[in-house]
Amino acid sequence: xxxxxxxxxxxxxxxxxxxxxxxxxxxxxxxxxxxxxxxxxxxxxxxxxxxxxxxxxxxxxxxxxxxxxxxxxxxxxxxxxxxxxxxxxxxxxxxxxxxxxxxxxxxxxxxxxxxxxxxxxxxxxxxxxxxxxxxxxxxxxxxxxxxxxxxxxxxxxxxxxxxxxxxxxxxxxxxxxxxxxxxxxxxxxxxxxxxxxxxxxxxxxxxxxxxxxxxxxxxxxxxxxxxxxxxxxxxxxxxxxxxxxxxxxxxxxxxxxxxxxxxxxxxxxxxxxxxxxxxxxxxxxxxxxxxxxxxxxxxxxxxxxxxxxxxxxxxxxxxxxxxxxxxxxxxxxxxxxxxxxxxxxxxxxxxxxxxxxxxxxxxxxxxxxxxxxxxxxxxxxxxxxxxxxxxxxxxxxxxxxxxxxxxxxxxxxxxxxxxxxxxxxxxxxxxxxxxxxxxxxxxxxxxxxxxxxxxxxxxxxxxxx
Amino acid sequence: xxxxxxxxxxxxxxxxxxxxxxxxxxxxxxxxxxxxxxxxxxxxxxxxxxxxxxxxxxxxxxxxxxxxxxxxxxxxxxxxxxxxxxxxxxxxxxxxxxxxxxxxxxxxxxxxxxxxxxxxxxxxxxxxxxxxxxxxxxxxxxxxxxxxxxxxxxxxxxxxxxxxxxxxxxxxxxxxxxxxxxxxxxxxxxxxxxxxxxxxxxxxxxxxxxxxxxxxxxxxxxxxxxxxxxxxxxxxxxxxxxxxxxxxxxxxxxxxxxxxxxxxxxxxxxxxxxxxxxxxxxxxxxxxxxxxxxxxxxxxxxxxxxxxxxxxxxxxxxxxxxxxxxxxxxxxxxxxxxxxxxxxxxxxxxxxxxxxxxxxxxxxxxxxxxxxxxxxxxxxxxxxxxxxxxxxxxxxxxxxxxxxxxxxxxxxxxxxxxxxxxxxxxxxxxxxxxxxxxxxxxxxxxxxxxxxxxxxxxxxxxxxx
Numbered sequence: 001x002x003x004x005x006x007x008x009x010x011x012x013x014x015x016x017x018x019x020x021x022x023x024x025x026x027x028x029x030x031x032x033x034x035x036x037x038x039x040x041x042x043x044x045x046x047x048x049x050x051x052x053x054x055x056x057x058x059x060x061x062x063x064x065x066x067x068x069x070x071x072x073x074x075x076x077x078x079x080x081x082x083x084x085x086x087x088x089x090x091x092x093x094x095x096x097x098x099x100x101x102x103x104x105x106x107x108x109x110x111x112x113x114x115x116x117x118x119x120x121x122x123x124x125x126x127x128x129x130x131x132x133x134x135x136x137x138x139x140x141x142x143x144x145x146x147x148x149x150x151x152x153x154x155x156x157x158x159x160x161x162x163x164x165x166x167x168x169x170x171x172x173x174x175x176x177x178x179x180x181x182x183x184x185x186x187x188x189x190x191x192x193x194x195x196x197x198x199x200x201x202x203x204x205x206x207x208x209x210x211x212x213x214x215x216x217x218x219x220x221x222x223x224x225x226x227x228x229x230x231x232x233x234x235x236x237x238x239x240x241x242x243x244x245x246x247x248x249x250x251x252x253x254x255x256x257x258x259x260x261x262x263x264x265x266x267x268x269x270x271x272x273x274x275x276x277x278x279x280x281x282x283x284x285x286x287x288x289x290x291x292x293x294x295x296x297x298x299x300x301x302x303x304x305x306x307x308x309x310x311x312x313x314x315x316x317x318x319x320x321x322x323x324x325x326x327x328x329x330x331x332x333x334x335x336x337x338x339x340x341x342x343x344x345x346x347x348x349x350x351x352x353x354x355x356x357x358x359x360x361x362x363x364x365x366x367x368x369x370x371x372x373x374x375x376x377x378x379x380x381x382x383x384x385x386x387x388x389x390x391x392x393x394x395x396x397x398x399x400x401x402x403x404x405x406x407x408x409x410x411x412x413x414x415x416x417x418x419x420x421x422x423x424x425x426x427x428x429x430x431x432x433x434x435x436x437x438x439x440x441x442x443x444x445x446x447x448x449x450x451x452x453x454x455x456x457x458x459x460x461x462x463x464x465x
Numbered sequence: 466x467x468x469x470x471x472x473x474x475x476x477x478x479x480x481x482x483x484x485x486x487x488x489x490x491x492x493x494x495x496x497x498x499x500x501x502x503x504x505x506x507x508x509x510x511x512x513x514x515x516x517x518x519x520x521x522x523x524x525x526x527x528x529x530x531x532x533x534x535x536x537x538x539x540x541x542x543x544x545x546x547x548x549x550x551x552x553x554x555x556x557x558x559x560x561x562x563x564x565x566x567x568x569x570x571x572x573x574x575x576x577x578x579x580x581x582x583x584x585x586x587x588x589x590x591x592x593x594x595x596x597x598x599x600x601x602x603x604x605x606x607x608x609x610x611x612x613x614x615x616x617x618x619x620x621x622x623x624x625x626x627x628x629x630x631x632x633x634x635x636x637x638x639x640x641x642x643x644x645x646x647x648x649x650x651x652x653x654x655x656x657x658x659x660x661x662x663x664x665x666x667x668x669x670x671x672x673x674x675x676x677x678x679x680x681x682x683x684x685x686x687x688x689x690x691x692x693x694x695x696x697x698x699x700x701x702x703x704x705x706x707x708x709x710x711x712x713x714x715x716x717x718x719x720x721x722x723x724x725x726x727x728x729x730x731x732x733x734x735x736x737x738x739x740x741x742x743x744x745x746x747x748x749x750x751x752x753x754x755x756x757x758x759x760x761x762x763x764x765x766x767x768x769x770x771x772x773x774x775x776x777x778x779x780x781x782x783x784x785x786x787x788x789x790x791x792x793x794x795x796x797x798x799x800x801x802x803x804x805x806x807x808x809x810x811x812x813x814x815x816x817x818x819x820x821x822x823x824x825x826x827x828x829x830x831x832x833x834x835x836x837x838x839x840x841x842x843x844x845x846x847x848x849x850x851x852x853x854x855x856x857x858x859x860x861x862x863x864x865x866x867x868x869x870x871x872x873x874x875x876x877x878x879x880x881x882x883x884x885x886x887x888x889x890x891x892x893x894x895x896x897x898x899x900x901x902x903x904x905x906x907x908x909x910x911x912x913x914x915x916x917x918x919x920x921x922x923x924x925x926x927x928x929x930x
Contacts, residue, residue, distance in 0.1 A: 061902065094786055100682070205686060208785070217565070220899040222668060223869025225759045225770040226799050228745065229754035232710065232773035232795075240705015243698065280693065280825075284681025287825035289694035294582025305690040308697035309788050314775035318499060319558055322672065322798055323774050323899055331699075331780060333787055335690050360745075360752035404476045405687030434685040434788055458538060 002393075003145065003401070004457040010140045011449050018136045018449070019110070019119070019442070023052070025090075025128050026108040032067055032091030033162040041067050041158050044090040048156055051135060053365045057154065064166035065077045067158030071177070076151035081169040082459050083151040085180035085419065087409055088131030088187070089160035092123035093434050100436035105222035110442070115193050117442040125440035126433045130186040130425060131156065133448030137160040142455055149244040149460035153180055157409070163207065163369030164408055170239075171416040182382045182410060183413045184455070186448060188403050188425030192270070193441060196390035196398040196451065198383060199423035201261070201301055204336030205406035206345050207309075209366040210238070212357065219324040228362035239330060241356050242306050247291045249306045249334075253351045257340045261302050269297055270402065282430060301402025305335040334405075335404065342370025371408030377420055382459075386422045387452035391449050405433075424451065468610065469857075475605040476914050483601045484575070484584070484907070486516070490555075490593050491573040491586040497532055497556035504766030506623050509555040513621055516600060520607045522619065530633035532556060532623030536642070539603070541616035547924050548580065548616040550645035550884065552874055553652070554625035558899050565901035575907070580658050582907040590905035591898045595651040595890060596621065598913030603896050605918055610746040614925035618645055618718040622874075624706040628672065636881040647847045648878045649920070651913060653868050653890030656737070658906060661863040663848060664888035666726070666766055669801030671810050671869035672774075673851030674831040675703070676794040677822065683779075684789040693827035696793040697778045704795060706821050707771050712756045714771045714799075716817045722805045726767050726867075733865065734762055747895060752923070754884035766867025768799040800869065807835025821918055836873030842885055843852035846926075850902045854919035858912050870898075889916065 001009070011018075022170045029124045030044035031037040045061050052059040052072040059072035063253060070090070074084075095105035103109040108121035114192060136156075141148050157167055171178060188199040206412030214229040219232075229233075244250045261269070280288060290299050299305075314325040315321035334345060346367045357363050376382070378400060390398040426448035432438045466474070476483075485774035495509035496502040508534045510526050517524040517537040523536035535555070560570035568574040573586035584594060598724075599619075606613050620643060622632055636643060653664040679694040686695075709715045726734070741761040745753060756762050764770075778793030780786035799810055811832045822828050842848070843865060855863040868888075875886045896904045 031687050033786065093525070094780070094782065096780070097683070108519040205787070206686045212748050214754070217897065217902075218562070218900040219748060220870060221770070221772045221774060221798060222670070222800055222868070223765065223894070223898065224748065225765070225772045225869060226532045226747060226755040226768050227753050227869075228750055229626070230753070230772050233704070233754070233771075235776070236701055236704025236706065236773055236795075237700070238705070239701025240703070243702065283684060283689065283693060285679050285693055285825045286832065288692050289679070289823070289825055290691040290700070299691040300688065303691050305686070306698075307695050307789055308701055308779065309686060309698070309786060309790070310779035310781045311697050311776050311793065312781040314773065315561070316775045316777040316794075317560070317561070321498065321774060321796075321899070322670070322772075323631070324772055328776065329781075330701075332784075333686060335687055358749045358754070360754055361790075403687070404692075405685065405692060429688065432682065434786070435683040435690065437682075449892070 004454060007144045007453045008450055009139045010144045011453060013138070014140065016195045019187065022119065022129060022132050022445070023108045026284065027106055029106045030091045030158065031094050032159050033094060035438065042092055043154070045070050045158055047143070048090055052154055055138050056147065064170055066166045069170055070156040072154040074152040076146050076148045081150045083153070083180040083277055084459060085178060085183045086134050086152065086154045087183055087185050087413070088156050089127045090100040090156050090398060091158040091161050092128070093126065093161050093196065095122045097436060102437055113441070115441045115443050118439045119442060120437055120439045122438055124428045124438050125431045127160065127187050127439065129440035129445055130427065130448065133426060134184065134452040137452030137456060140449070141456060145463045149456050153178060160405070160409070165369070168407060168412050171412060175417060179417055180419060183419050183421040184228040185407065185410065185421050185423055187407055189427040189429065190425070190444065191399045191401060193428060193443060194394065195396055196394045198386055198398055199392070199403045199425065200376045200378055200400050201402035202341060202374040202410060203404055203406050204340060204371050205408065206336060206342045206370040208332050208346065208349065209329060209368060210353070210363065211327065212361050212363045213327050214325065214361045215326050220325050221322040221324040224324050225462045228324060229358060230324050231361060234358045234361045235328040235330060236311065237358060238353065238356055239308060242459040247308045249258055249304065251348050253348050254304065254345065255451055257344065258304060259338045260451060269301070269402070271298070272399065274338065279429070300404035302337055302341060304337050307333055309333050335406065336373050338373045338375055340373065342372055346370065357440055371406055372411055374410045376410070376423060380420060382420065382422055385458040386424050386455055388450050389458045390424065392450040424455070467754055469919060472609045472918045473915055475609045476601070476918060479608070480911065481607065485594045486909070487584065487597050488573045490597065491580050491588055492571055495556045495623065496559050497624050502873050505886045506556055507895060510535050510621065510623055510753050513555055517619055520603050521612070523893045527839065529635055531631045532783040534620040534635055537619040539613050539617040539727040544611050546615045546765040548618070548645040549908045549924060550619065550643060550648045551599050551619045552593045552648055552650050554622050554623065556623040558591065559586045559591070567902055578906070580906045580908050584907060584910070585902055585904045586699070587903055589903050590892045590896045591903065592625065592652050592724050594744065594905035594910055595892065595913065598651050599649065599917040600892060601914045602917030606921060618704065620642060630834070632874060633877050633881060636877060640882060644882055645884060648886040650872065650883050650886050650888055651890045652872055653888045654868060654892040654894065655890070655909065656864045658893060658908060659759060660861055661859045662866045663851055663855070663863055663866050664845055664868045664890065665803050665841045669771070669805060669807060669809050669836050669877060670873065671799040671801060671807045672763050672833040673811065673814065674794060674833060675797055675818070676829045677826050678792050678793065678828070679826045680789065683791050686787040686789040689789050693789060697790055697791050699823045700793040700795055702745060703771060703818065703821055711758065712754065715768065716812050716813050719769065719810065722809070723769060723836060725805045729748045734766070734867070735850060737762070737864065744894070766871035767802055768800050769805060772798055774798050801838050801839045801870065803840055805838065807837055811835065818829060821850060836871055837876055839875045841875070841888060845885060846888055847885065850888050850895055851921040855889065855916050858916040858920040889920065891916070892910055
């Protein structure tokens with residue numbers, strides 16, 4: 001039996017225990033965006049560091065101005081072995097609306113689905129399940145061979161869901177320690193449950209909050225309505241002017257920096273077996289939104305968006321209250337594509353608002369965080385190694401795909417450490433990331449571990465040219 | 466000393482006790498629109514009935530499918546005395562946002578202000594303080610003369626702030642019992658603290674709720690944004706199309722039934738000493754909203770409106786959450802003017818929505834309640850009696866004014882009992898009805914009691930022709 005096959009057999013033998021470890025990790029409500037859970041977020045970091053110590057890593061929890069980083073080093077076999085930097089995030093999205101979960105968001109539950117068993121919990125796939133695919137791969141290698149076949153640094157942050165404010169400063173301060181040949185990230189998707197994929201394009205993100213005020217206190221809508229500006233009416237008017245009739249974002253200059261995908265890429269995407277109707281029906285809608293002259297896949301992978309994520313103002317309780325409220329607010333985020341710059345986009349939005357906020361209203365635009373879109377080089381020996389590892393685990397060729405989501409760390413790794421990233425992920429489109437009843441297929445978890453086991457092997461054999 | 470002067474002296478002597486009784490009434494959190502306060506709402510009805518029994522009324526609390534009615538009869542002196550029906554409501558608006566109150570909304574507090582003492586509590590003016598002006602007038606007459614100078618029926622409902630669903634059926638069932646010559650209501654305003662007024666025009670009201678859905682669960686805005694309809698974007702787009710660039714309501718046909726005030730009325734309003742800038746600055750805005758080609762007073766008294774009263778959807782907590790939410794909703798109410806019909810306006814709105822809700826979204830329009838605008842006849846002996854009573858109490862002529870708010874009972878009284886209403890109120894523009902820190906000036910409360918004492922006297926002397 002080859003070295004690789006022995007490790008894969010170890011994965012099988014130890015699999016139920018791996019599920020238990022994943023479950024323990026999921027129980028910790030590490031919600032980074034909510035200060036009430038700061039202690040839980042730290043606890044998740046400590047749990048990960050302890051796991052890695054068991055596997056022969058020199059692991060530590062490093063404080064930052066925000067949530068701590070986990071930094072762990074394994075020397076590997078020494079000599080000329082490549083040095084891989086694995087990245088993940090141990091924080092999760094808020095679980096609300098909690099009442100829509102079938103089981104507790106932090107009470108991990110395995111249920112049966114069309115693909116066999118699935119784990120249901122907040123963070124099941126994003127990102128705890130996915131990062132455990134390589135932690136378990138390390139465990140299996142270490143258990144079988146007493147070491148890893150390459151030099152490995154594992155690096156985890158706890159702020160990915162809240163804009164990663166501490167990430168760049170930390171990487172800059174620890175540039176020497178964290179240098180490696182390439183970064184490996186599991187936070188994206190497969191093409192489907194049987195077909196693996198590498199993601200080569202990610203959208204960027206700009207997250208803002210708009211607050212509109214008019215009267216200095218809530219007013220009676222009879223005594224003042226029609227003469228005093230209503231911030232909710234104003235906010236509605238503003239939101240209604242963010243897009244034109246064709247679904248295009250109406251902010252002047254917004255599309256100027258957009259670079260369309262090249263012909264080869266568009267042809268590849270066209271050739272993918274994508275059923276747009278089924279995709280939309282899968283989330284309960286019968287017509288697409290957005291730009292009317294573009295296909296669904298192209299819109300998600302290569303076009304920018306403007307989405308209202310939250311809206312609040314006035315009386316929202318039971319029944320009626322004829323109030324003309326003092327304040328209205330909306331959380332508005334933009335997905336960006338190459339080569340849009342988040343700061344420039346924010347300024348374009350701000351300039352547009354100056355022109356469209358109705359008279360009599362005051363307003364404030366808060367920019368929470370931003371990150372540009374990413375294109376990952378496809379003519380890379382690391383990418384070829386990843387494709388071979390995936391084909392080994394799945395028995396099927398890996399597709400090269402885009403992704404509508406954003407993983408800002410990829411840009412930061414390139415900018416600060418000068419390294420590219422391999423986006424080798426195992427999620428599925430229906431995993432309900434950021435939604436109630438988030439899940440990760442146990443089959444995908446298993447394929448993920450085995451793909452990472454194979455990647456370590458392929459990297460150890462040398463990536464050549 | 467005349468009969469009238471003796472009663473006015475009694476009012477002065479008993480005034481501090483009247484403030485105590487008013488305070489007791491204000492302590493009861495009779496929030497009709499919130500079922501959690503049903504017992505409190507009933508308790509307020511019982512308190513009122515007990516007050517009236519002390520004053521020689523045959524008073525009872527009458528159950529309805531909703532909150533109870535209070536019906537109380539005083540035979541008066543007998544003979545040919547006119548029969549007056551007094552109306553008020555013992556329910557109050559919800560107090561939120563509670564954190565913006567300086568004192569508890571149901572912990573009535575007297576503080577000093579520019580006009581002397583003022584009572585601060587939810588319901589201080591709307592409507593408990595105002596209805597107590599005539600209940601205290603009854604008390605003073607009864608205490609001084611052992612009877613009232615006219616036949617009086619006092620009728621109070623507990624659902625005015627939630628659309629009065631039980632009102633019309635109850636009046637229809639008790640038409641005989643509640644018949645009278647004229648209805649007297651204190652739920653409107655003076656012109657200012659020194660100048661009394663009678664309100665001769667009220668706006669109508671149509672209260673709706675719009676719910677927009679698209680995906681069947683909250684989605685990740687990266688994985689779906691730009692291709693799946695976003696109900697918050699859609700709601701923003703809809704709200705943005707409710708008005709045109711000139712501030713006019715954009716619903717087709719909405720203004721068709723609107724009747725402009727006649728020349729005489731417009732001239733009267735023009736002659737009023739109204740400072741529009743001060744009015745707007747008083748609520749912290751420096752520019753008017755609404756139709757750009759109309760003055761402030763005209764807009765509030767004689768033009769219809771469309772106001773968003775509440776808006777809710779998506780993630781509204783601390784920080785960022787990149788969700789594409791499943792549902793968005795808004796509470797949208799319209800103030801109506803003569804001769805708009807609430808049902809017709811609702812259908813116009815519904816028809817407009819059919820055309821503007823974006824593809825891929827489903828929606829529902831809930832119509833909570835509606836009432837048409839009211840014009841009160843000015844050439845009436847009752848109105849002349851009220852003017853004289855106000856002049857007696859204030860030492861100054863009463864103005865005839867409009868009101869931007871709605872008091873649907875006026876239309877119901879006319880329709881079911883065939884009687885007109887006298888809108889003799891004592892509120893001020895800065896009383897913060899429906900807002901935190903609602904107040905009623907003690908001076909206005911006192912003037913109100915004395916105006917009602919004088920009205921009873923004037924009515925007893927015969928209203929003639």
